[in-house]
Amino acid sequence: MAEHRVRVTQDSASRWRRRAGEYDTLAEALAAAEPGDTVTVRPGTFRENVLLDKPVTVVPAQGPGTVRIEPPSGVAITVTAAATVRDLVVEGGESSSPAVLVTGDQATPSFSGCRIETRSATGIEITAGARPTLRGCVIANPGGLGLRLRGEDTAAAFEDCEVAAAGQAGLAVLGGATAALDRCRIHHASGAGVLISDPGSAAELTGCEIYEIRGSGVQAEAQAGGRLVDCEIHRVTGNGLTLDGEAELVLTGCRVHDLPENGADLRGRARLSLANSTVRDFGRGALSIWDQGTEAVAESCQIHSSTGEYPALWVSDGARLTLTDCSLHDLPDALFVLDRDSAATAEGCSFSRIRSSAVSVSGGATVSLAACRMQETGTGLWFRDHGSGGLLTDCEISDVATGVIVTKGADPVLRDCTVRASTDAGVYVSAQGRGTFEDCRVSHGKGFGFHVIDGCRTQLIRCRAEQNERAGFEFSEPGPVAEGCTSDDVQATPTAVVPAGPGGPAGHGGPGGPGRPSGTGGPGGPGGGAGLGSGRGSGSGAPYGGADVPAPRTSQLASVGQLLAPSATASSAIAPIPDCRPADEALAELDSLVGLATVKQEVRTLIDLISVGRRRRQAGLKAPSLRRHLVFTGAPGTGKTTVARLYGEILASLGVLQLGHLVEVARVDLVGEHIGSTAIRTAAAFDRARGGVLFIDEAYALAPEDGARDFGREAIDTLVKLMEDHRDEVVVIVAGYTAEMERFLSANPGVSSRFSRTIRFPDYTADELLEIARAQCAEHEYALSEETERALLEHFGRLDRGPNFGNGRTARQVFETMIERHAVRIAHLADPSTEELQLLVPADLPVAPLP
DSSP: OTTSOEEEEOOSSOSSSOSEEEESSHHHHHHHOOTTOEEEEOSEEEOSOEEEOSSOEEEETTOTTSEEEOOSSSOSEEEOSSOEEESOEEEEOOTTSEEEEEESTTOOOEEESOEEEEOSSEEEEEETTOOOEEESOEEEETTSEEEEEESTTOEEEEESOEEEEESSOSEEEETTOEEEEESOEEEEESSOSEEEESTTOEEEEESOEEEEESSOSEEEETTOEEEEESOEEEEESSOSEEEOTTOEEEEESOEEEEESSOSEEEOTTOEEEEESOEEEEESSOSEEEOSTTOEEEEESOEEEOOSSSSEEEEEOTTOEEEEESOEEEEESEEEEEESTTOEEEEESOEEEEEEEEEEEEETTOEEEEESOEEEEEEEEEEEOSTTOEEEEESOEEEEEEEEEEEOTTOOOEEESOEEEEESSOSEEEOTTOOOEEESOEEESOSSEEEEEOTTOOOEEESOEEESOSSEEEEESSSOOEEESOEETTOOSOOSSOOOOOSOOOTTOOOTTOOOOOTTOOSOOOOTTSTTOOOOOOOSSSOOTTOSOOOOOHHHHGGGGGGTSOHHHHHHTOOEEOOOSSOHHHHHHHHHHSSSOHHHHHHHHHHHHHHHHHHHHHHTTOOOOOOOOOEEEEEOTTSSHHHHHHHHHHHHHHTTSSSSOOEEEEOHHHHOOSSTTHHHHHHHHHHHHTTTSEEEETTGGGGSOTTOTTOTHHHHHHHHHHHHHHTTTTOEEEEEEOHHHHHHHHTSSHHHHHHOOEEEEEOOOOHHHHHHHHHHHHHHHTOEEOHHHHHHHHHHHHHSOOSTTOOTHHHHHHHHHHHHHHHHHHHTTOSSOOHHHHHEEOGGGSOSSOOO
16 A cells, blocks of 8 residues: 555654654554654555544645545444544445444544545444534435434534435434534435434524424433524424424424424423524424323414424323413414313414314313414314313404304403404303303404303403494303493393394304314314315304394394393393493594584594494494594694594594503504514504504604614504404594695505595684683683783794794693793782782783793
8 A cells, every 4th residue: 555655743742763764654644643643644445443542633635625535344444532633534334334433531632624425333432431523514325324422421522514315314412412403404214314312412402403303303302401502493394393292392493394293292201492493384283291190391482384184283191381482373273272281371372264264272272372462264263072171361353254263161261351353152051051241342253242152151351342243242142241241232131032043153063063173183174274174063052154144133122121031130130231431422522622614524424434334334334434434634722632632532432442542652652672672662662552543643753864774664654553453442533734644644655555545634713722822821810811811822922933833732831831921920910809819901911921
C-alpha cells in the first residue's frame, strides 16, 4: 500500500520524537501518533479497521470525499478517546456490527463533514458513557438503524446532520441515553424517525425535519421523554407522534402534517404538551388519547384540514385533554369524549367549519368549556347518554344546524351561553335528557329556540329567546322547569307553553339514531354530517325543515291551559322580554336634544326599518337587510356620543341588541406596542361591547396618512373580522372629522361595505348654542336675563368656527366661565338675595370669545 501514504504531523508538546513521518497504513500512523497529532490521509480507499484510542485529528489531504474507510468485516471505525475526524467516507457491510462505534466514558470525539454509507446493524453506535459531537455528517444505512445511543451517561450532540436512509429507526435513544439534535434531517427510514425508549432516555430536537418515514415520526415509550422545538414532521406512514408507557413529549412551534394516521396517538399514561404548534392534513385524528392517566395539553395550537372521516380529537378510556386558545377548523368532527372518567377542558378555543359535531360527549364522560366559539358546524354540542355532561360557561354557538343536543339521560350545565342562527333548534332535549341552562340566549334561528320533548326535566333559568322563526320555547308535555325566562314572541304573560309533537330536528336521530361511518368506532353521529344517514323523531309534531309552519305563537297561547296540568303551567311559564327602557322614552330624549334635525331623522329611519322588519318576520315574510353599523362625521361636541348611547338603548328595547350599553374607545385603547398585542386589545374591547354599541371616537387615527407600518391597520383588520363573525351581537359606530373619516373607510376593503350609512352632525348655530346654555342654567338653577341672552347670542355669533371649535362643549365652557365670574362678583356682596344668587348678567360673560 505504498501508494496510500499516511502522514503524521507532530502537533504535540513532545520533544523526543521526529516532527513528522509517513506510513503505509492508517494503523501504523495511528500507532506512531501521539495525543494532539494530526494524521493527514492521502486519497484512496483503506480496507482496514481503524481504532482511535487517543486524542488525534484525522483529515483527508485533499478534501471531503477523497478518503474512504472500507474494511472487509467488523467495525470500520472505533473511537474510545477525544479524537477529531473530518470529511471521511465510511463504508461498512457487517450486518451484526455498527459501521462506526463510539464507546467508553473517555470517548468525546468530534466528527464533521463525514459520510457513513453502510449496510450494517447501525450506522453509528454510541454507548457506555461516550459523548461525541457530530456536525454536518450524513448517515445512510438501509440495512439497519441510522444512529443508536445506549446506556446511562451516554450523550451526543448533532448539528446540521442528516440520516438519509435507515432500514429501521433513523435515531434510537435507549437505556437512559440523551441526544440533542439541532437543524438535522431524518428521512427515508423504515422504522420510527426518532425512537426514544427506557427510563431516563431523552431527545431534544430544534429546527429539525422528519419525513418520508415508514412508521411513526417520533415514537416515545417506557418512561422516555423528548422535546421538539420548531420541528416539522410530515409524510410518514404511521402516526406523527406515538407515545406509550408513561412517555412524555413536549412540542413548541412544531408542524405535524400530511399523515395517513393520527397526528399523535397516546396510550399507557403517556403525556403530550403542544404549544404554538399545528397539526393538519391527517387521515385519522389529530390527537387520539387513550387509557386512564393518559393526558394531552395543547395551547395556542392550530388543528385543521382532516383528510378522513374521524373525529380530530378522540379522548376515551379515562384519558384527559386540555385545550387553551386553540383553533380547530375544516374537520368532519372536532372533539369526541367517551367513557366514564374521560374528560376534556377547553378555554378560549374556536371550532369552525365542522361538518358534523364540534363537541360530542358520551359514555359518562365530561367536558368543561369556557369562552369557546363554535361556528359553521352541524351540531355545536351533543351530550349523548346517561352520565355525560359537564360545565360550559360563556360559550358561543353560531351558524349551525342544531346548537345543543341533550339526549338519553345526559345532564350538562350551560351558563351565559349563546346560540345564534341555527337552521333547526337552538337547544334540543329529548329521550330523558336533562340539562340545566342558566342565563342562556338563543336568537335568529330558523326553528325553535329551546325545544324540549318527551317530558324531559330540563331546567331553564333566566334564559332568553329572540327572533326565532318557529317559537322561542316549545315544550311537548309537562316536565321542563322554566324560571325567569323570556321570549320576544310572547306578547303577554302566558298561562303556559304550547305543546308540540315529539318530532326531532331534521338530521338528528332519536334514541338509537344513525351511526357513524364504518371504521370510526365512535358513537352515533348526527344526520347531515359527512357520510351520515338522516333521521327524524316520530310523532305528530311537524318535522324541522318541513313546509308546515305553525301558527304565530300568540294565537296558540289561549288553548294551552287545556293541554297542560296546572303545575306544569305554572313552572314553565315564559314571560315577554322586558324592555330596558321603552323605545318611546329614548326617542323622546333624542328629540329633546338641541338641533340635530337631520341626525334625528336618520336615526328614526333606521328604527322604522328595524321595527317593520321585525313585524315582517313575525308575519312570515322576509325582512329587509339591516345596515346597523354607522359612521358619525362632524366636529367635536356635536352630540355624537350621546346619540350613540341612545341608539344602543333603542335597539335593546326593540330586541335587536341584548344589553344596549355603550363602550367608548379610541386609538389608545385598541393599538398595542408590539406585534400581536393590537389584535388582543381590539378583541377585548369588542367583547366588552357584546350586546351593545362599540363607539370608536376619532377612528381615523387608526389609519394615519403615513402609517404603512402602523399597528392601527391591524386593529382595523381585526375589527372587520369580528364584525363579520358576530354581526348580530354588536353595533359598531365610528366617529370623526368628515374628511379624515373618508381615509378610514378606504383603509380596508371590508370597511366601507360594513359601514354603508353615514350620518353627518352639523355644527351648532348661535341660536342652538344659546339653547344649550339655557338648558345648562335650568339644570344648575341659574337664570339668564334678557340682556344676558342677547349678549350670549352675540358672543356665540362671534366665535371662530375653525377646526378647534367645540360646539356644545364650547357652550358648556362659556356657562362654566359665567358661573365662575358670577361667584367672584357675588362673593363681595354682604347679603345677596336669592335672585342675585341665581341671575347671570352680561358682565359675567367671558371677556373674549373662546376658541
